[in-house]
Amino acid sequence: MSELVISGLRAGVSGQEILQGIDLTVRSGEVHAVMGPNGSGKSTLSHVVMGRPGYEVSAGSVSLDGTELLGLPAWKRAHAGLFLAMQYPTEVPGVSLFETLEEAALAAGRDPAEVVARARVEAGRIGFDERFLTRPLNVDLSGGERKRNEALQLGVLEPKIAILDEIDSGLDVDALRAVSRRVEAATTETGLGVLAITHYTRLLLELRPDVVHVLSRGRIVRTGGPELADELEKTGYAPYADGAAEPAKAGADPFADPFADPLA
Amino acid sequence: MADRSAVVVTVDGRLVQAVVGEAAAGQGVTVGPATDEIHLLRPPDPDALTALHDAFVPEVVVLRVPAGVVVEGPVVVVQRHSGAGQAGFPHLVVDAGAASEVTVVDHWVSDDGPGYVNPVVEVHAGDGAHVDYVGVQELGPEVWQTGHVLVSPGRDATLRSWLVALGGDYARLYVAAEMAGQGGAAEIFGLYFGEDDQVHDFRSLQDHRASRSKSNLSLKGAVTDQAHGVYTGLIKVREGAKATDSFLANRNLVLGDGAHVDSVPNLEIVNENDIRSCGHASATGPVDEDHIFYLESRGVPTDVAERLIIFGFFDEIVSSVPLPGLRDPLRRAVRRKLDKAVARA
Numbered sequence: 001m002s003e004l005v006i007s008g009l010r011a012g013v014s015g016q017e018i019l020q021g022i023d024l025t026v027r028s029g030e031v032h033a034v035m036g037p038n039g040s041g042k043s044t045l046s047h048v049v050m051g052r053p054g055y056e057v058s059a060g061s062v063s064l065d066g067t068e069l070l071g072l073p074a075w076k077r078a079h080a081g082l083f084l085a086m087q088y089p090t091e092v093p094g095v096s097l098f099e100t101l102e103e104a105a106l107a108a109g110r111d112p113a114e115v116v117a118r119a120r121v122e123a124g125r126i127g128f129d130e131r132f133l134t135r136p137l138n139v140d141l142s143g144g145e146r147k148r149n150e151a152l153q154l155g156v157l158e159p160k161i162a163i164l165d166e167i168d169s170g171l172d173v174d175a176l177r178a179v180s181r182r183v184e185a186a187t188t189e190t191g192l193g194v195l196a197i198t199h200y201t202r203l204l205l206e207l208r209p210d211v212v213h214v215l216s217r218g219r220i221v222r223t224g225g226p227e228l229a230d231e232l233e234k235t236g237y238a239p240y241a242d243g244a245a246e247p248a249k250a251g252a253d254p255f256a257d258p259f260a261d262p263l264a
Numbered sequence: 265m266a267d268r269s270a271v272v273v274t275v276d277g278r279l280v281q282a283v284v285g286e287a288a289a290g291q292g293v294t295v296g297p298a299t300d301e302i303h304l305l306r307p308p309d310p311d312a313l314t315a316l317h318d319a320f321v322p323e324v325v326v327l328r329v330p331a332g333v334v335v336e337g338p339v340v341v342v343q344r345h346s347g348a349g350q351a352g353f354p355h356l357v358v359d360a361g362a363a364s365e366v367t368v369v370d371h372w373v374s375d376d377g378p379g380y381v382n383p384v385v386e387v388h389a390g391d392g393a394h395v396d397y398v399g400v401q402e403l404g405p406e407v408w409q410t411g412h413v414l415v416s417p418g419r420d421a422t423l424r425s426w427l428v429a430l431g432g433d434y435a436r437l438y439v440a441a442e443m444a445g446q447g448g449a450a451e452i453f454g455l456y457f458g459e460d461d462q463v464h465d466f467r468s469l470q471d472h473r474a475s476r477s478k479s480n481l482s483l484k485g486a487v488t489d490q491a492h493g494v495y496t497g498l499i500k501v502r503e504g505a506k507a508t509d510s511f512l513a514n515r516n517l518v519l520g521d522g523a524h525v526d527s528v529p530n531l532e533i534v535n536e537n538d539i540r541s542c543g544h545a546s547a548t549g550p551v552d553e554d555h556i557f558y559l560e561s562r563g564v565p566t567d568v569a570e571r572l573i574i575f576g577f578f579d580e581i582v583s584s585v586p587l588p589g590l591r592d593p594l595r596r597a598v599r600r601k602l603d604k605a606v607a608r609a
Binding site: 052053073074075083086090095100 | 553554555557558559560561562563564565566568569572573575576577578579580
């Protein structure tokens with residue numbers, strides 16, 4: 001049983017705090033959906049947990065099976081069992097999928113000789129064209145193919161916990177189904193725990209969440225079961241939009257200069 | 265390369281060995297010193313250094329491929345500079361006749377010690393010919409070079425060249441494509457990798473004079489330590505060069521705080537009305553952070569990720585070299601430099 005524990009996480013970019021205290025625990029076999037409007041901090045959460053450079057963490061902790069991840073480089077977080085399926089998988093010219101997975105296996109103390117065979121099996125499972133296996137990473141791949149490629153790598157790397165950052169954006173219905181079914185299968189086959197970050201509920205038709213969290217303005221403002229996703233489908237994020245989640249500031253001057261420097 | 269068609273060795277510009285295989289000899293392929301004044305091409309910007317070359321060139325070595333001949337296997341040329349205070353002025357001419365096909369590998373090496381070499385290579389592809397030229401510069405670390413590679417595809421000819429610069433102290437190469445044949449095409453791939461305090465200075469000219477001519481230049485380089493890369497390139501489209509298709513791209517990786525690159529691509533278009541496509545691109549910087557993060561997020565350690573990306577950056581050019589047997593030695597040479605750079609980082 002594995003456990004990703006995010007507690008009191010505060011982080012931002014260039015002095016501006018985006019995540020304002022996130023608490024979240026994902027265990028093996030569980031699917032958690034983090035939903036929220038644009039700008040609520042969804043992608044920041046996935047980047048900060050995986051360790052993308054450029055973010056400042058001001059407080060809190062992220063641990064996987066007791067190992068503190070904050071402060072570790074991304075590759076050590078990967079070795080600890082974390083995986084991030086990116087919203088926009090990066091093109092890496094001149095670097096192939098196989099050599100990437102082989103180097104990853106080598107560094108993690110696994111047998112790199114198994115990589116090619118396993119990648120072929122995974123390609124078959126999610127309908128990733130074998131011709132793309134030898135191309136430079138994500139180069140000249142469509143949005144759907146890139147997401148299939150992310151799911152393929154998830155299958156080969158067998159992480160304990162996977163963060164899916166808007167994996168449902170920019171792909172067609174067939175690719176969405178293939179990718180979500182593969183992730184769903186991993187939750188039972190290898191006990192994968194999933195943190196699925198999404199704006200839309202359509203991902204959750206194939207990948208059934210156990211827990212749904214609503215993220216708004218850098219905080220988790222509601223947590224519930226799958227029925228919460230159904231509710232969001234009907235209401236949208238209007239009840240959680242800017243200002244709605246927080247009461248209006250008392251005593252604000254209605255005649256104040258709207259262009260005044262707030263820091264003055 | 266067991267299947268080479270001919271081997272040519274020059275030392276300080278003098279032909280010391282020329283062995284043309286039976287098959288190629290039977291087809292009329294010849295190698296020898298020029299018997300009369302031969303200059304198929306002239307450097308576009310004559311200066312003191314080109315004058316120096318003309319004054320001191322000991323002999324012009326000419327490889328001739330008769331019209332219609334398809335040469336099986338590469339012609340391998342080794343141009344050795346004996347270094348140790350010497351100045352050398354080698355001059356090689358590849359004269360490929362109409363509708364011929366030939367691949368030439370030209371390896372520039374030197375003995376240890378300081379020296380100066382001022383080489384000129386002229387490659388002319390006759391009408392409808394297909395010529396590949398691969399020049400690999402591995403001069404010693406104390407050798408200065410100011411060289412010219414002049415290429416000219418004839419009418420509907422294709423001339424591709426790979427120019428790899430690894431050695432030298434200060435190594436300057438001016439590559440000029442004279443696009444005087446209608447429908448002629450020139451592809452130029454350049455690669456340099458500077459370390460210590462090496463300076464690699466590339467200059468290029470794609471000079472379009474005839475209509476429907478097409479040229480493409482792609483130069484990729486990396487600098488580590490205190491190395492310096494310089495690139496200045498020009499595409500010139502002259503009056504009458506209708507439907508020109510021309511591009512140049514220069515990409516540089518800066519891998520050390522003390523290393524730097526200056527890149528200045530230019531276009532000069534006289535005939536502005538009838539151009540198919542013309543442009544340039546230039547980018548200089550460290551290894552892309554997003555590329556590193558993507559590989560790291562899969563579990564690839566940072567230093568390994570950087571190596572994969574830098575190697576991949578060059579491999580786009582190395583893997584395009586037409587002789588598979590040459591790719592691995594080139595990869596090894598790049599890897600050697602990369603290993604040193606990573607070990608010092």
